[in-house]
Structures are given as C-alpha cells and as structure tokens.
Amino acid sequence: MLKKILIANRGEIALRIIRACRELGIETVAVYSEADEQSLHVQLADGAICIGPAPASESYLRAERIIAAAEIADVDGIHPGYGFLAEDPDFAEQCEECRIKFIGPKSGSIRMMGDKAVARETVRAVGVPTVPGSPGVLADPNEAIKVAESIGFPVIIKAVAGGGGRGMRLAHNSMSFHREFAAASNEAAKAFGNGAVYVEKYIEEPRHIEIQVLCDEHGNRIHLCERDCSVQRRHQKVIEEAPSPFVTPELRKAMGEAALKAAAACDYWNAGTVEFLVDKDRNFYFIEMNTRVQVEHPVTEEITGIDIIKEQLRIAAGEPLGITQDDVKILRHAVEVRVCAEDPARNFAPCPGEITLYYPPGGHGVRLDSHVYGGYIVPPYYDSMIAKVITFGRTRELALDRMHRALSEYLIRGIKTNISFARAIVRDPVFAAGEATTKFVEDFLARTPRDLLARTNEELDQSTENT
Numbered sequence: 467m468l469k470k471i472l473i474a475n476r477g478e479i480a481l482r483i484i485r486a487c488r489e490l491g492i493e494t495v496a497v498y499s500e501a502d503e504q505s506l507h508v509q510l511a512d513g514a515i516c517i518g519p520a521p522a523s524e525s526y527l528r529a530e531r532i533i534a535a536a537e538i539a540d541v542d543g544i545h546p547g548y549g550f551l552a553e554d555p556d557f558a559e560q561c562e563e564c565r566i567k568f569i570g571p572k573s574g575s576i577r578m579m580g581d582k583a584v585a586r587e588t589v590r591a592v593g594v595p596t597v598p599g600s601p602g603v604l605a606d607p608n609e610a611i612k613v614a615e616s617i618g619f620p621v622i623i624k625a626v627a628g629g630g631g632r633g634m635r636l637a638h639n640s641m642s643f644h645r646e647f648a649a650a651s652n653e654a655a656k657a658f659g660n661g662a663v664y665v666e667k668y669i670e671e672p673r674h675i676e677i678q679v680l681c682d683e684h685g686n687r688i689h690l691c692e693r694d695c696s697v698q699r700r701h702q703k704v705i706e707e708a709p710s711p712f713v714t715p716e717l718r719k720a721m722g723e724a725a726l727k728a729a730a731a732c733d734y735w736n737a738g739t740v741e742f743l744v745d746k747d748r749n750f751y752f753i754e755m756n757t758r759v760q761v762e763h764p765v766t767e768e769i770t771g772i773d774i775i776k777e778q779l780r781i782a783a784g785e786p787l788g789i790t791q792d793d794v795k796i797l798r799h800a801v802e803v804r805v806c807a808e809d810p811a812r813n814f815a816p817c818p819g820e821i822t823l824y825y826p827p828g829g830h831g832v833r834l835d836s837h838v839y840g841g842y843i844v845p846p847y848y849d850s851m852i853a854k855v856i857t858f859g860r861t862r863e864l865a866l867d868r869m870h871r872a873l874s875e876y877l878i879r880g881i882k883t884n885i886s887f888a889r890a891i892v893r894d895p896v897f898a899a900g901e902a903t904t905k906f907v908e909d910f911l912a913r914t915p916r917d918l919l920a921r922t923n924e925e926l927d928q929s930t931e932n933t
C-alpha cells in the first residue's frame with residue numbers, strides 16, 4: 467500500500483481523500499494557498515505546505531510547485547481530486563517522470579480522452595454509439611456549416627478542450643451558425659487556450675446519464691452502474707441521483723458494457739466516468755469520459771457500499787480489484803444536492819463571504835461532505851460549491867423525503883446559498899416523478915418566482931406554516 471500521499475486540491479474533496487487515507491493508515495500532506503490557511507483540509511492532514519497566493523493560477527494550478535512540495539514531503543503518490551490539475555496530462559506525465567504515483571489513469575489515457583473529438587473517434591471505433599457529428603475538428607466555418615446541414619439542425623458546437631459547460635454553443639439554423647461557431651471557438655480559446663471545435667447533433671430533451679467505472683492496472687474492469695445528472699443549470703450539474711429513475715435493467719447492462727469498452731479503448735485504469743446522453747426512446751450516445759473522480763461519486767458509494775476513493779488508492783498501489791461485476795449490487799437509492807454560495811435572486815451570482823451561523827443537517831440516511839463551518843470565510847477565488855448533501859434510503863421516495871428534510875434543517879447565515887432552490891426542485895412534481903431531462907431547470911425557473919428561490923429556510927418554513 468502507499469505510505470504517504472500529497473493531496474493536490476482543496477475544499478470538500480481534499481477532506482474526503484484525507485478521510486479515506488486515515489481509514490487505510492496512509493499519511494497525508496495537504497497543499498494550500500494563502501487564502502486557505504484556515505481550511506479544514508490543512509488542519510486535518512498530517513502535514514501541510516503553502517504553495518502560493520490565493521488565485522488558483524498561482525497556487526493549485528502550479529504543477530511545478532506541487533511536484534516540489536511532493537518531493538520535499540517525500541510522498542509516494544499525489545491524489546489530484548477533481549478540477550485544477552486532475553485532467554492535465556502534462557501534470558500526470560511529470561508525476562510519472564518523477565516516479566511519484568499519480569492516483570488516476572496514466573497520462574496517455576488522460577490525453578486521449580481530454581480531447582473530446584479524439585475521444586469520440588476512439589470510442590466509436592470500438593462500437594460505442596456517439597452523437598452524430600463531424601468526424602473531427604472543423605477549422606473552416608464554411609466547411610463546418612456543410613457538416614451541420616448534413617447532420618440537420620439544431621446542432622451543438624463544442625470545444626475539443628471544453629469542460630464545465632464552457633465552449634459550447636447551440637445553433638438552430640445556418641443563419642445563426644457562423645455567429646455561434648465564432649463564439650464557441652473564442653470562448654474556448656480564452657478559457658482553455660485551444661479554440662478547436664467540432665459539431666454534434668443537438669439531442670432534444672435528453673437525460674444525462676453516466677457510468678462509473680473502476681479499472682485496475684492488470685486489465686480488470688467493472689462498472690458501478692449509473693448516475694442520473696439531468697438536473698443541470700447552464701450545463702452544470704445541480705442534483706444527481708442513483709440509480710436513474712429512467713434506466714431499465716437492460717439499458718443499465720448495455721450502457722455498462724459500452725462504458726467498459728470505452729475504458730478499454732484508452733487502456734484506462736483507476737476510477738473514471740463515461741458520460742452519455744439518453745433520448746426519450748432510450749437510445750444512448752457517448753459524449754465524453756471524465757478521467758478522474760467526480761463531484762457526484764458519493765451517490766454511487768451510497769447505493770453500492772463501495773468506497774471509490776479507497777478503491778482509487780488500492781488501484782494506484784498496484785492491487786488487483788477486490789470486487790467482481792457480480793459483487794456490484796444496487797442496495798438502495800441515493801440523491802446528492804450541490805450546495806453553492808450563490809444568490810438565486812441575482813441569477814445565481816457567486817456570493818462569497820463569512821458564514822456567521824452554521825447548523826448542518828444530520829440524522830438517519832444523511833451524509834454531508836463539506837469543508838465549511840461557522841466563522842468560515844468562503845473565498846472568492848474558487849468554485850462556489852461549499853457542501854454536498856447526500857441522502858439515501860430503501861426507495862427513491864424515501865431518499866427524496868430525507869433530502870427535503872435535511873435541506874430544511876440546514877442553516878447557513880451570512881452568505882446566500884441555493885438551498886431553497888434545491889428544496890423547491892426536490893418537491894417539484896416533474897422531478898419527483900422521475901421525469902427530469904436536461905431542460906428541466908430552465909422550465910422550472912421559467913415557472914417559479916425568483917423571490918421564492920431566494921428565501922431562507924426560516925422564511926420558507928414560516929410561509930408554509932401560514933398556508
């Protein structure tokens with residue numbers, strides 16, 4: 467087993483990794499920026515090294531500083547978490563060259579799947595269905611429009627380097643195509659330093675359903691079933707659940723097999739996620755593979771009882787998988803809400819600041835993955851997610867009732883959050899019926915008064931008492 471690792475991340479995922487290491491007897495070293503000195507991951511790790519000023523570009527994204535910290539601390543491995551350097555093939559390669567185990571796939575797999583156009587072609591070649599689209603990158607807008615016309619509008623123009631919903635534009639007809647093509651390319655050039663784009667058919671009202679895979683370094687590969695992440699705002703996930711209310715046992719089997727084919731095609735090892743869109747007729751299409759642990763991994767852990775972070779550590783230590791496909795069972799239903807420091811009344815603008823009062827939810831069937839506490843100051847420099855509330859139960863209905871109860875007892879004062887927004891979604895009849903597609907949030911917001919979403923738990927409880 468690994469003896470000591472460095473965690474190249476912050477926030478809840480850094481804590482999550484520290485916790486798994488503690489249980490396995492692995493020593494941990496945290497890295498932190500000047501803004502994170504008071505962070506829980508710094509307090510809880512066995513050691514901590516400051517790697518620079520607050521902006522991520524001067525700290526958490528500085529590969530050379532992280533490698534230097536790893537060498538000083540003399541660790542065996544680096545866990546990248548998600549975001550920051552987790553999907554940077556150059557960083558993984560530097561780790562390989564320095565003989566520090568990168569706790570994730572090899573750099574070659576990250577590089578292959580990191581280019582979405584290459585990823586599509588790679589999985590298509592082994593028989594995984596992809597969304598109809600251009601065979602590769604389209605450099606010339608006039609050539610691109612011909613491809614779009616042959617696919618049929620509407621089409622989506624996507625950056626090969628895209629992520630987090632950026633560098634993606636919808637074109638409804640050839641009139642708007644040129645404008646959207648330029649916009650997608652410019653946005654991608656700015657955000658990712660790579661403006662290359664390709665074109666895909668726009669699937670109408672699909673569900674976003676993804677398969678968690680675990681692969682060891684000896685060629686054993688299993689999947690841990692699906693997560694449904696259709697509840698998205700601007701292509702960013704808000705609520706995730708497992709199993710998907712839309713997936714039948716036959717579809718689960720077919721998608722699981724396709725995901726394992728995709729993993730084999732890039733010689734994948736460690737934990738990964740193969741993302742698909744599923745249309746109303748249950749046809750599924752590969753969109754991308756995330757070569758790291760995902761924010762929403764806890765719902766899979768709660769339905770299967772498998773600790774994904776511990777599996778990542780065991781795989782990185784060279785151990786063969788201790789679980790077979792037949793061992794993977796869906797034991798219950800789980801839901802996750804991403805709690806963010808943002809103001810729903812101001813178009814979900816980030817809302818950093820000091821948490822003046824904090825009372826977290828708990829009780830039967832509730833898991834809270836969070837790094838915040840009363841008195842914590844949410845810094846403005848990083849992602850606005852401050853907690854993940856995960857609830858679970860024997861049935862979907864029970865998991866959702868628990869989520870509503872957990873969110874209603876979650877008190878956070880001093881900053882605005884999306885808790886009331888999430889509470890309203892959990893009680894929405896379309897979501898509750900398991901009928902949400904990726905268009906759900908847009909429709910929901912159009913029919914819900916904004917002031918309702920910005921209310922605090924206390925205000926919401928008073929208004930329900932009064933009615």
Ligand code: ADP
Nearest residue numbers: 628629630631632666667668669674701753904
């Ligand atoms: P990112 O890497 O930026 O997250 P993805 O390719 O994973 O981008 O897509 C994010 C989301 O965008 C999907 O979950 C889905 O809601 C929407 N989307 C992507 N491709 C399509 C498509 N071809 N048709 C319809 N919606 C799409």
